[in-house]
Amino acid sequence: QLQLQESGPGLVKPSETLSLTCSVSGGSISSGSYYWGWIRQPPGKGLEWIGSMYYSGSTYYNPVLKSRVTISLDTSKNQFSLKLSSVTATDTAMYYCARQVVVLPAGSPKPLNWFDPWGQGTLVTVSS
Amino acid sequence: SYELTQPPSVSVSPGQTASITCAGDKLGDKYACWYQQKAGQSPVLVINQDYKRPSGIPERFSGSNSGNTATLTITGTQAMDEADYYCQAWDSSTVVFGGGTKLTVL
Numbered sequence: 701q702l703q704l705q706e707s708g709p710g711l712v713k714p715s716e717t718l719s720l721t722c723s724v725s726g727g728s729i730s731s732g733s734y735y736w737g738w739i740r741q742p743p744g745k746g747l748e749w750i751g752s753m754y755y756s757g758s759t760y761y762n763p764v765l766k767s768r769v770t771i772s773l774d775t776s777k778n779q780f781s782l783k784l785s786s787v788t789a790t791d792t793a794m795y796y797c798a799r800q801v802v803v804l805p806a807g808s809p810k811p812l813n814w815f816d817p818w819g820q821g822t823l824v825t826v827s828s
Numbered sequence: 829s830y831e832l833t834q835p836p837s838v839s840v841s842p843g844q845t846a847s848i849t850c851a852g853d854k855l856g857d858k859y860a861c862w863y864q865q866k867a868g869q870s871p872v873l874v875i876n877q878d879y880k881r882p883s884g885i886p887e888r889f890s891g892s893n894s895g896n897t898a899t900l901t902i903t904g905t906q907a908m909d910e911a912d913y914y915c916q917a918w919d920s921s922t923v924v925f926g927g928g929t930k931l932t933v934l
Contacts, residue, residue, distance in 0.1 A: 813918035
């Protein structure tokens with residue numbers, strides 16, 4: 701059974717870079733057909749997609765965050781990471797990592813896309 | 829940018845049917861999926877590809893998607909179904925989430 705676990709500092713100072721790692725067990729991040737993504741949720745608010753990466757290196761990011769986000773994979777450690785630069789208090793949130801299905805079914809113009817499973821999440825607070 | 833709109837809250841009595849809608853421009857031309865998030869927990873996928881239930885999801889959960897609206901239906905709602913529900917779609921290589929609906933089982 702695939703499991704994901706986020707780790708990283710719980711407190712980051714304004715203007716600094718937030719760095720998180722997602723460790724994957726029960727499966728390889730190098731397996732095909734899956735992307736690996738980050739999603740966040742400010743306290744009391746809804747879900748916001750940050751970005752996703754394929755094992756081959758292909759990435760795509762939320763346009764709103766794109767200028768500040770970097771996602772990378774470490775296949776040797778079966779981990780992937782998130783870096784978010786120049787953080788402010790509005791970046792305070794629960795950060796989740798998740799496996800993402802992105803598939804274009806044969807004969808269909810519509811791509812399949814969903815996140816499953818998700819990690820338990822890690823709360824990051826931006827404060828001096 | 830593409831937007832998905834959900835009602836902030838829906839209430840239902842135990843044993844009744846709950847319907848949660850997700851509206852977006854020509855949403856029926858895309859696949860929609862749904863997540864359940866109980867208090868203090870991570871989201872769980874309950875419907876993918878508009879109507880398919882992942883393994884382990886009860887049969888009382890069903891989905892549909894047509895026109896501009898996707899709908900999550902819970903038939904015979906139980907107290908354990910009280911949670912926040914989010915729809916999600918994919919548009920122009922961007923993942924979009926709805927704002928979420930709080931389902932209250934009274």
